[in-house]
Amino acid sequence: EEQADFFTTKDREVLGKGVLVDIPEEKIQAAAGDERWLHTKKIPLRGSDGKPAFLLGISEDITEKRAREEELRRSNDRFDKILKMSPTAIFVSEVETGFFLYVNETFCRLFQVSGKEVAGKTSVDLGISTPERRAEITQNMMRNNGRVRGLEFRYEPAHGEAADLLMSSEIVEFEGKKCFLGSISDITERKRSEEKIARLNDELEESLRQLGTVNKELEAFTYSVSHDLRAPLRAVSGYANMLEEEYNQLLDEEGRRLLGVIRYNAKKMGQLIDDLLAFSRLGRKEIETRPENMQTLVEGVMIELRKTIDYKAKITIGELHTANVDYGLMHQVFLNLISNAIKYSSKKKKPEISISSEVREGEIIYSIRDNGVGFDMRYYDKLFGVFQRLHKMEEFEGTGVGLAIVQRIISKHRGRVWAEAAVNKGANFSFSLPAEKPASLTQTAYGRNQEH
């Protein structure tokens, strides 16, 4: 109904005025029911009397065309928004003249210019660049067919802080002209961070170098001290021995006792020097690990112990997991721990020691348990210290380096050592090793638990 009205009004207008009416857009309801857009021209046709007698209507269905134009408009809108909002400065400049044709908001903010200012100006005009730099950059761009990627340059404005910028560009056609389309980002922050990292790395390297030097000096010192201490010690021991051999009969009981104290302490000092050297040697030694059969390793330790110590303890060795270890160093660990267990349980009527292993949360844990005198957990902190002892010399012999050595070796294996004990209720020393491969129980030739 409405449509009909519209049409007839227009028609009468044409006939009445006798002029051509151009309706660029009119929406109609098509017969099929959908909306279409028409571009209609109504042309009056004059009759023989010269007056408009007929109406010629020509309609073009511009629905698709209109839709395309809509889409284009929407697309342009989108790009406009993107360009506007982009945190990167974007510009379009004419290749021939260098004039800016378009800059986005970020560009304006970055270079302290307004969108209107840039028209008809080059980067030099706006104080963004110098003629030399501009020529260089332009040449650079032309060489690569306008394509530039990641060109860094410094921006030093007359007012304000300098900044480090990063530019990329392409040649495009814009409003019929050959133009550079480019984007510029402010990388000042990034560059500061990079410089800071480089500086920190240099400092780190320097510290490492110094550390290396200090370590070397320390080792040389320890070695030479231990070494030079041996000579006079040799004399003390040796001459005390000679005295005893040649003049023992001239000494009374007290004289002999005093001489004995001299010899005893000289021997002790010798042991201290040896232990100190062993401890310092650990620092220099490179650790080489391989999968080793712990059962065999502990067997070897027991053989050695049987030669040097006369012990009465009953030692039970369970099935021990294979692990990646340095054979020599691990031998030392078990030697120290087992001889400690023997030593500190030696005063019991029925000394018992058991060695076992288990896998717990991706680690292999080896334990050596004894039923000896134990120790007071209050002094746990001192347990692994060098030359720290928790028992009097009269009670148990020792220099106090054994456990410190064990701890050093285990930490080189990236494991942990710890102990649990109670006074007179024995002790349990354990250490962990990372289980890099699935741990396997080693098979012994003689069967499960072996007793020694």
Next chain:
Amino acid sequence: MAETRNIEILLVEDNPNDAEMTIRALKKNNLANNLYHVSDGEEALDFIFGRGQFSDRARYNSPKLVILDLKLPKVDGLEVLKEIKENAETKTIPVVIMTSSREERDLVDGYKLGVNSYVVKPVEFGDFMKAVTQLGLYWMLQNVTAG
């Protein structure tokens, strides 16, 4: 100047205490009768090659055994060892190296100078005899009194 003609053992040791203890141990076992003691590397080489203060000594009359300490003034023990082993006339002279530790022994091995006999200071007589046996110096064993 002591008679240097029939020296059987040359002891090269700069520490007087170490020297005394070593000579004592050898004396107790009847091996020190023809022993000569020098206190630095230069003297050792002069003695062996018949130069300097020992230029009157006949060079073909080499000592039958050299007991050599490593840390020596003037010419170092390893230098002395090297010169002895690199000279055609003297390279067959047996040398027992005295070391203060096993670490030192490893050091010497590193020089690969063909040494195969060591004793650790202080020189325990038992160890000394083992070294001497290793060198094939069985004649020395004949001089040792029982006990």
